[in-house]
Amino acid sequence: MKIIYELWLFLKVRKKIWLFPIILVLIIFGGLIILAEGSVVAPFIYTLF
Amino acid sequence: MIILGISAYYHDSAACILCDGKIIAAAQEERFTRKKHDENFPKNAIKYCINEAKIIPSEIDHVVFYEKPFLKFERLLETYFAFAPKGLKSFSMFLPIWVKDKLFQKHNLIKELEANIDKKDTWEKKILFSEHHLSHAASAYFPSPFNQAAILTLDGVGEWATTSISIGKNNNLEFLREINFPHSLGFLYSAFTYYAGFKVNSGEYKLMGLAPYGIPKYTKIIKDNLIKIMDDGSFQLNMDYFDFCTGLKMTNNKFHKLFGGLPRKQESKISQKEMDLAASVQKVTEEIIIKIAKHVKKITGENNLCLAGGVALNCVANGILQKKKIFDNIWIQPAAGDAGGALGAALAVWHLHYKKEKNKEVNIDLMNGSFLGPSFDNNQIEKVLKSKNATYEYMEENKLLDLVAKMLTKGKAIGWMQGRMEFGPRALGARSIIADPRNPTMQKQLNLKIKFRESFRPFAPSIIEEHLSEWFDQNFVSPYMLFVSQIKKNKRLNIEKDENKLFGIDKLNISRSIVPAITHVDFSSRIQTVNKKTNIKYYNLIKKFNEFSGCPIIVNTSFNIRGEPIVCSPEDAYNCFMGTNLDILVIENFILFKENQLDKKIVNYSNKYELD
Numbered sequence: 001m002k003i004i005y006e007l008w009l010f011l012k013v014r015k016k017i018w019l020f021p022i023i024l025v026l027i028i029f030g031g032l033i034i035l036a037e038g039s040v041v042a043p044f045i046y047t048l049f
Numbered sequence: 050m051i052i053l054g055i056s057a058y059y060h061d062s063a064a065c066i067l068c069d070g071k072i073i074a075a076a077q078e079e080r081f082t083r084k085k086h087d088e089n090f091p092k093n094a095i096k097y098c099i100n101e102a103k104i105i106p107s108e109i110d111h112v113v114f115y116e117k118p119f120l121k122f123e124r125l126l127e128t129y130f131a132f133a134p135k136g137l138k139s140f141s142m143f144l145p146i147w148v149k150d151k152l153f154q155k156h157n158l159i160k161e162l163e164a165n166i167d168k169k170d171t172w173e174k175k176i177l178f179s180e181h182h183l184s185h186a187a188s189a190y191f192p193s194p195f196n197q198a199a200i201l202t203l204d205g206v207g208e209w210a211t212t213s214i215s216i217g218k219n220n221n222l223e224f225l226r227e228i229n230f231p232h233s234l235g236f237l238y239s240a241f242t243y244y245a246g247f248k249v250n251s252g253e254y255k256l257m258g259l260a261p262y263g264i265p266k267y268t269k270i271i272k273d274n275l276i277k278i279m280d281d282g283s284f285q286l287n288m289d290y291f292d293f294c295t296g297l298k299m300t301n302n303k304f305h306k307l308f309g310g311l312p313r314k315q316e317s318k319i320s321q322k323e324m325d326l327a328a329s330v331q332k333v334t335e336e337i338i339i340k341i342a343k344h345v346k347k348i349t350g351e352n353n354l355c356l357a358g359g360v361a362l363n364c365v366a367n368g369i370l371q372k373k374k375i376f377d378n379i380w381i382q383p384a385a386g387d388a389g390g391a392l393g394a395a396l397a398v399w400h401l402h403y404k405k406e407k408n409k410e411v412n413i414d415l416m417n418g419s420f421l422g423p424s425f426d427n428n429q430i431e432k433v434l435k436s437k438n439a440t441y442e443y444m445e446e447n448k449l450l451d452l453v454a455k456m457l458t459k460g461k462a463i464g465w466m467q468g469r470m471e472f473g474p475r476a477l478g479a480r481s482i483i484a485d486p487r488n489p490t491m492q493k494q495l496n497l498k499i500k501f502r503e504s505f506r507p508f509a510p511s512i513i514e515e516h517l518s519e520w521f522d523q524n525f526v527s528p529y530m531l532f533v534s535q536i537k538k539n540k541r542l543n544i545e546k547d548e549n550k551l552f553g554i555d556k557l558n559i560s561r562s563i564v565p566a567i568t569h570v571d572f573s574s575r576i577q578t579v580n581k582k583t584n585i586k587y588y589n590l591i592k593k594f595n596e597f598s599g600c601p602i603i604v605n606t607s608f609n610i611r612g613e614p615i616v617c618s619p620e621d622a623y624n625c626f627m628g629t630n631l632d633i634l635v636i637e638n639f640i641l642f643k644e645n646q647l648d649k650k651i652v653n654y655s656n657k658y659e660l661d
Contacts, residue, residue: 003152003153006119006155007119010123014123019126022126022130023126026126026148027148030144033144033145033148034145034148034149
């Protein structure tokens with residue numbers, strides 16, 4: 001969670017807060033893609049779509 | 050105060066240690082792991098730096114990383130958005146890598162430091178991040194012999210910047226201008242490197258070496274289509290022709306159509322077209338650098354210029370820049386690529402973060418001749434030689450230099466390992482292969498039988514500083530082999546008219562000067578001037594060779610084969626010696642002759658390393 005806070009601070013300084021929700025979504029989906037490599041959560045991804 | 054600088058995770062990872070602002074040690078990780086351009090966390094280089102500084106890890110006050118990962122992430126993300134929906138394939142590869150690993154670089158650095166350096170240390174409190182071009186600029190200015198200078202950095206890309214102009218005054222560094230991604234001179238050069246069938250981030254040197262064989266007939270096409278160059282040297286790439294923003298290659302089909310075909314396949318025959326392309330992009334690069342330098346002079350009014358970034362390793366352009374006399378003095382960081390970022394980041398902490406004064410001693414740079422790597426004493430060397438069952442002889446220095454100089458005159462190729470290893474891509478007489486430059490077959494012999502590399506590649510001369518102006522059209526020192534100059538007319542040979550008509554690689558078959566092994570086809574040489582103060586043993590060797598031959602120059606090429614990192618340890622040197630056709634190996638006071646070795650030659654040594 002610390003990384004999220006650090007990213008938030010970074011985007012505030014860079015005045016690019018508009019990127020924050022996009023980054024959050026990407027981190028979530030990116031995380032799922034990585035987990036999906038283990039195949040156990042693959043069905044979970046399919047249900048999302 | 051002890052500061053550890055680190056560059057890693059892209060290419061050429063390295064570490065550097067400063068003690069109270071003094072550069073104690075710096076080394077690239079590839080030299081220890083024997084993996085060329087190794088990008089992994091530089092644990093071996095860090096361990097070496099800590100040992101060299103004679104400290105324990107807990108004494109380190111700061112660890113500084115050479116660039117800012119979040120800023121890089123921002124650039125990548127915005128680039129993908131700008132080009133969407135193009136680039137989906139590249140994006141799908143980028144996302145897992147960043148989410149899994151690269152976004153957590155601070156955490157990863159701490160983890161690596163705990164795992165490899167000291168488990169108990171409070172690394173988190175010590176970590177700082179510099180910016181990529183700030184690291185380059187700091188590496189160029191702070192070790193330079195100037196107390197005031199303009200600074201120009203040019204490379205592929207860091208976070209956003211690809212080119213920057215700044216000004217250094219005492220311990221301050223102020224940025225004045227930047228050109229941002231995707232407009233990058235480094236990437237333009239890399240695009241042609243890729244198109245000519247060489248590897249990006251390592252083959253740029255080959256393209257530069259190939260340029261003199263060609264005619265710059267594509268210059269107009271490049272300027273009309275690929276890049277718009279303004280009067281102040283700023284430039285804009287036409288992204289319709291490049292693939293690097295959205296794809297996994299440098300160039301796209303439109304680029305290939307423009308130049309009449311697909312990129313050359315790696316290791317296939319090099320044609321006149323590649324030579325002409327190399328000559329053309331080299332000419333465009335030189336034009337841009339000269340224009341930027343003029344603009345830098347105009348906006349800063351400075352007399353001194355410092356250079357860094359990968360493009361600053363283009364010694365042909367550097368030679369032209371020096372000769373234009375836009376600046377009175379030019380100093381280039383010898384580790385101008387990303388490895389030097391580790392040094393720059395550490396210097397930035399010392400001078401900018403802690404506002405410590407710059408060394409006021411003018412005319413002396415602080416790089417210690419770039420001899421910042423590990424050295425080995427005679428005991429350590431003998432132990433290795435014994436373990437290898439080698440046949441060797443110990444010799445006092447004078448006797449050794451005498452014998453080595455004599456062997457050079459007899460046409461022997463010699464592996465020469467002395468003192469501390471160089472930091473940066475050039476071998477400067479500490480880890481070098483040396484030979485007689487007067488020998489007309491030496492270039493081919495070294496390229497094909499010893500280095501196992503392409504026959505067109507030139508070799509550089511090491512010349513005693515005092516003799517420089519007798520041999521070359523150059524009147525400034527070049528200790529780091531970063532400037533190219535022409536050989537004097539009175540040292541050139543008369544080339545028959547017919548020979549003048551030769552094209553391409555055929556030009557290689559002609560001796561152009563009385564030192565043909567180091568004279569490129571356009572009479573140029575990438576010169577290293579050798580100074581008594583920074584490298585006395587090497588200086589004395591060349592002096593001895595001069596006594597025997599009347600030639601104060603020797604061939605100096607890096608002690609490695611194609612694809613292999615330059616040797617670091619006595620073991621690396623011995624292996625390279627036994628795996629190639631080198632005749633003699635000299636490590637400190639020990640000399641080994643190939644014909645006396647009982648051990649069998651290492652077979653397939655040339656296949657041991659991935660081709661670069």
